[in-house]
Amino acid sequence: MTEASIEAGYNFGYLDENTKRMIRRALLKAVAVPGYQVPFGSREMPLPYGWGTGGIQVTASIIGADDTLKVIDQGADDTTNAVSIRRFFNRVTGVATTEHTAAATIIQTRHRVPEAKLREGQVLVYQVPMPEPLFRLEPRVAETKRMHALADYGLMHVKLYEDIARHGAATTSYNYPVLVNQRYLMSPSPIPAFDNPKLDRMPALQLFGAGREKRIYAVPPWTEVKSLDFEDHPFQPARADAACVICGARDSYLDELIVDDSGKRHFVCSDTDYCASRPPVQDAAA
């Protein structure tokens, strides 16, 4: 695409070059200290806080004219907010967009990690609502900063222990805390715990942007990402015990649909690109 296709009056990627440079510096620091939350001068964006402003600023700072962008929300390319963010980047960069995971160089996501394995050279940009994994246990940021500095994560282990003692299992089903590079406790963003294992030693670069909370963090390629657990209660990712009614997949994460008044349920892949890449099930009533 040519420069002419960019919205008149705006810089490539919307942000001015100095802002991009400030964000890139924060990204470099984040990559250098995996899992550490780097404060950054988050800008007010033309999309609302909480709707992906952190991810958008990260993407805007790293995107170039040769990139191919994919935007997903809940795993799907056609959810309204994904459509809106993709259209935003189309207006302010004019770069090519795609729905195919393999064809994208940058994938901005909310709440999912694609089912297809990512490769080296790809960048996965997560939209993060609350970057602080400890905030439900300790709302004071000054205090959680101290806990991270001392790697004092006992509070989280006690929480897990109490879950197991009371319910027999961890009750956290999404945004399940991980330890990055054996040092920093990190929120993987509200992805289902099912996706957590994909973060571990992922060949692609993972960048996390929290606009409202003004934090950036990162997991460099091939970095260890371990979901918190105990030796006698290992981490257990879960998915619905069903098959996708469209493609029959039993290995993908599923959305549950209620299809009639009696509460009959169908399950479909949340990752629409993964689903579309597989042959459809012959029997439509499956």
Added chain:
Amino acid sequence: MYVAVKGGERAIGNAHAWLDEARRGDPALAELDVAQVEQQLGLAVDRVMAEGSCYDRGLAALAVKQARGDLIEAAFLLRAYRTTLARFGASEPVETGAMRIQRRISATYKDLPGGQVLGPTFDYTHRLLDFALAAEREAVAPAPEGVADPAPMPRVTELLAREGLMRRESRSDAEPPDLTRDPLNFPVPRAAWLQALARGDEGFLLGLGYSTQRGYGNSHPFAGEIRMGEVTVEFTPPELGFAIELGEIVLTECQMVNQFAGSKSEPPQFTRGYGLVFGHGERKAMAMALVDRGLRAEELGEPVDAPAQSQEFVLYHCDNVEATGFVEHLKLPHYVDFQSELEKLRSLRQEAGQ
């Protein structure tokens, strides 16, 4: 086969077309002019300038019109525009002591140098709906004009300070932080929290300020002085080396006078809470002054146990653009998280049933 209904580009486009139509309302009626909004809904414009932290009446009026009168949405529009503007420098500090006064009142002195000036206020109006306003009116007769008192209007807090009764503010010539450029890093200096409060949500600050009056961080306030009027904005271009006048802006300033019992190192004296907002925003300025005083609890050695005294509580939650974004993001799809919760809940219930 059931196909999941997820929004598409066309649905968004159509929804926004409907929004345009709804904004316009009945086409048989004259369309609202931005200049009319600016002139006749001036306090809405002032609030949007304050919370949008951008002093431009025309743009704020446009934002009010575009937002269909939703003032938080309008502030959001103005902020999103503001971030795209180049920043060529910072003005000299404005001198509110030299304000061209439209309104100046003190609740602590019956009379004082410069006198009490009521100005255009709702105070002492009887809140009776004026049905005459619903009808087309003849031109409004101009308000009677008096002769302005040429005497200077010293600040009330300065009069108290001269007597040694008002705690002196610690003076600093350090470059103030800019919270639109650098994230808050707690604990933050007063200059940073005053910035946050000045653009904070009027309703939130009103509630918090009110809470300090009701015992949650009691600070025994008196409205030492409220003044509203034009101040001159000056700027020193580096290539000139001296200040030039850029223009005038309207500000509302409130200085609350609060009791202070004293500490080991300081005698009993008055302390102040400070509020300053763009435009005519008296309620906001007063609420801000109450909350500012609340936030000074730690500095003054008072117990910090009320919401209005907690920096993180006040400053992380006073910004309505941040707050509305995050509250309203709950409208976005959360199928994936909800699905994982469903599965977790089913499995926990199954285990409990066994």
